Amino acid sequence: MDKRQQLMSELMDLCNEITWLNKPELESALNGFTLNEIELIEKIALIPNANVTKLAAASYMTRGAISKLTKKLIAKNMIENYQHATNKKEIYFRLTTIGQKIHHVHQELHRSFLDRDKEVFKHMTADEFDTIFRFIGRYRHHLKNITE
């Protein structure tokens, strides 16, 4: 098989395996929350003035899905919405105090995953890190170019 195709195929498999392995741990640790809800909280914490459209783009989901998810998170008192006086159309989201707590727990869990996998990174040189970072960066930059 083509070397490039092999690389991308294994990369996809790796990501699937990690997701598949972490998902039940995340959902049982953050009981009562779906993985997607948790990840949406993460995005809202990260993106300033997050609205449905931005969250959809960042989550690789449709606006309809985000619209429903945010409603659920508001009902659970994890997030709240607000608007700017100058724009009656766009609706933004931010975390509530409880939402921030969940966010911190989630980050802690991710640290524990890294700890679980620390031996994978142990023997990596700075150069090797850079090589992979450059590859990812180049690919993402390329995708950005061809989609706009």
Added chain:
Amino acid sequence: MDKRQQLMSELMDLCNEITWLNKPELESALNGFTLNEIELIEKIALIPNANVTKLAAASYMTRGAISKLTKKLIAKNMIENYQHATNKKEIYFRLTTIGQKIHHVHQELHRSFLDRDKEVFKHMTADEFDTIFRFIGRYRHHLKNITE
């Protein structure tokens, strides 16, 4: 942010972006087929004596989902099932002639995606390829270790 966490986060994003970009192209080129159906055909082509359980493990889906998907693919005459005389429980799948055609078209599409993205790989040295391959291999090996 931690360098390792950053790396994994960007890696996940990259995979999501690629999937998100390729999906509509695949589904419109292979009209009448879901992405998951196409990928299942791929797995059946790859795995010798593929059955529901093996396909579920390879696809990161439940056996229930695979059971339904294979039924659909049989209805569409893409695959057929068979059994071994020595085992009345396990049911295996293989591609029909039409299924093989779809499989080839799918492979061709993947080649076209690589061509679209060729500039990402153009300036990569063999060493850089190896570095990334080693990283993926090490990670997957680690995951295999801790899950059994």
Added chain:
DNA sequence: CTTTTATTGTTTCCTCGTCAACAATAAAAC
């Protein structure tokens, strides 16, 4: 052999996300 345990594939119920249409608002064109 007989009994117990594990594995196979299937089905039903239910949740989640997409799709497509929609009204409301903003931006652009004129």
Added chain:
DNA sequence: GTTTTATTGTTGACGAGGAAACAATAAAAG
């Protein structure tokens, strides 16, 4: 300014996939 076009968020119908219970068969234990 007015009109047209684009973008925002929402909704309902629909389909896809997961969870769990199930019968059938195989494997293991005794």
